[in-house]
Amino acid sequence: MATSSDVFVLLSVFILRPISIIGCSHSITTHGEGESNTSKVLEMISKSELSSAHESTNAGSNSSKFVFAQTPTGLSGRWSRRLSRVIMTALRRLYHVRHSLLMAKTSGLLPIEVYRELTDLVKRSPQGLDLIEVGGASGAATIAMSWGLQPSSTSASHVIVVEKCEGGSRTPYGGWEANKARFDRFMRRYKLQDRVILFPHNLTLDRGPEVRALLRTERIAGLLSDADGMVHRDLYLFGDLIDSNGFVVIDDYHPSLSPKHAVTYAVVNRLIEADAFRLTKCIHETLFGRPGSRVTESLYNECEQVAQSVCQGYGIVIDERGITPLAR
Ligand SMILES: C[S@@+](CC[C@H](N)C(=O)[O-])C[C@H]1O[C@@H](n2cnc3c(N)ncnc32)[C@H](O)[C@@H]1O
Numbered sequence: 445m446a447t448s449s450d451v452f453v454l455l456s457v458f459i460l461r462p463i464s465i466i467g468c469s470h471s472i473t474t475h476g477e478g479e480s481n482t483s484k485v486l487e488m489i490s491k492s493e494l495s496s497a498h499e500s501t502n503a504g505s506n507s508s509k510f511v512f513a514q515t516p517t518g519l520s521g522r523w524s525r526r527l528s529r530v531i532m533t534a535l536r537r538l539y540h541v542r543h544s545l546l547m548a549k550t551s552g553l554l555p556i557e558v559y560r561e562l563t564d565l566v567k568r569s570p571q572g573l574d575l576i577e578v579g580g581a582s583g584a585a586t587i588a589m590s591w592g593l594q595p596s597s598t599s600a601s602h603v604i605v606v607e608k609c610e611g612g613s614r615t616p617y618g619g620w621e622a623n624k625a626r627f628d629r630f631m632r633r634y635k636l637q638d639r640v641i642l643f644p645h646n647l648t649l650d651r652g653p654e655v656r657a658l659l660r661t662e663r664i665a666g667l668l669s670d671a672d673g674m675v676h677r678d679l680y681l682f683g684d685l686i687d688s689n690g691f692v693v694i695d696d697y698h699p700s701l702s703p704k705h706a707v708t709y710a711v712v713n714r715l716i717e718a719d720a721f722r723l724t725k726c727i728h729e730t731l732f733g734r735p736g737s738r739v740t741e742s743l744y745n746e747c748e749q750v751a752q753s754v755c756q757g758y759g760i761v762i763d764e765r766g767i768t769p770l771a772r
Pocket residue numbers: 551552553554578579580581582583584585586606607608609610611612613614645646647648670671672766
């Protein structure tokens with residue numbers, strides 16, 4: 445039975461927000477699974493698909509560029525374009541209804557298509573294995589991934605979520621306790637309290653073993669890295685656990701949307717070059733792929749240098765406080 449809050453969320457998702465959203469970008473790019481020449485893949489992404497998606501995103505409307513390129517200009521043209529976009533957004537949300545509601549209720553930070561793909565990806569991945577997510581926020585991606593797990597069975601798998609629960613995007617919801625309570629509340633609301641294990645601390649190299657100790661299975665079906673751009677840390681700590689048919693998902697891949705994006709972009713390019721991440725698909729700024737060769741200590745150190753030099757360029761540091769300006 446839908447509650448009055450569900451009705452309100454439905455109204456807001458399908459009527460109010462489509463009207464307010466004028467630019468909705470949607471770009472899905474698939475790359476051949478067996479692509480071996482990583483520099484070619486990189487070139488493909490940075491020169492064509494991603495850059496066109498980014499250009500369009502930066503221009504404020506991806507779909508408008510492609511779908512409405514031929515529509516007339518002038519006042520009536522502008523209004524018909526706007527109306528078409530409102531209708532397209534509402535239709536997209538209707539198509540992704542379950543994920544739209546999830547996103548609205550948990551203030552999810554990723555695009556709807558990414559949440560939907562996360563559910564489908566987990567369904568297609570080896571079942572009976574745990575998952576690790578770094579950067580859980582309020583749990584939107586956690587819930588989307590959990591929807592892809594097999595219903596409870598004797599070998600029920602778990603999602604281990606690392607979330608520091610304070611600072612940055614968590615600040616509007618209060619401090620550590622309030623954010624942890626918020627996350628736990630959503631897990632209870634979606635009846636996932638038995639399948640999700642929260643590690644409510646800042647992830648550092650030292651804390652990797654504590655997270656690994658929470659796993660109930662020897663291998664994991666996948667890793668979602670969506671925290672602070674330190675993707676090399678996440679792959680260094682957990683990459684060896686990922687099943688060969690498992691997945692790696694990395695968010696915030698963009699050369700310049702924010703310092704965190706720029707760090708992610710530079711680090712991930714190095715990881716792809718070193719074959720530590722095999723890209724298969726890209727939706728907006730989220731990359732989907734497979735684990736590659738192991739991130740060794742020397743590759744970790746190299747990526748760390750890459751990350752530090754990007755941070756320096758932006759005059760920031762990324763540490764347990766999150767992303768903060770460099771002290772002068
Ligand atoms: C972009 S949000 C994640 C969005 C989330 N996946 C969703 O679906 O809405 C990034 C999260 O990573 C967390 N975070 C950043 N650095 C972290 C770290 N080193 N350890 C643990 N959590 C971290 C932040 O607190 C923030 O909640």
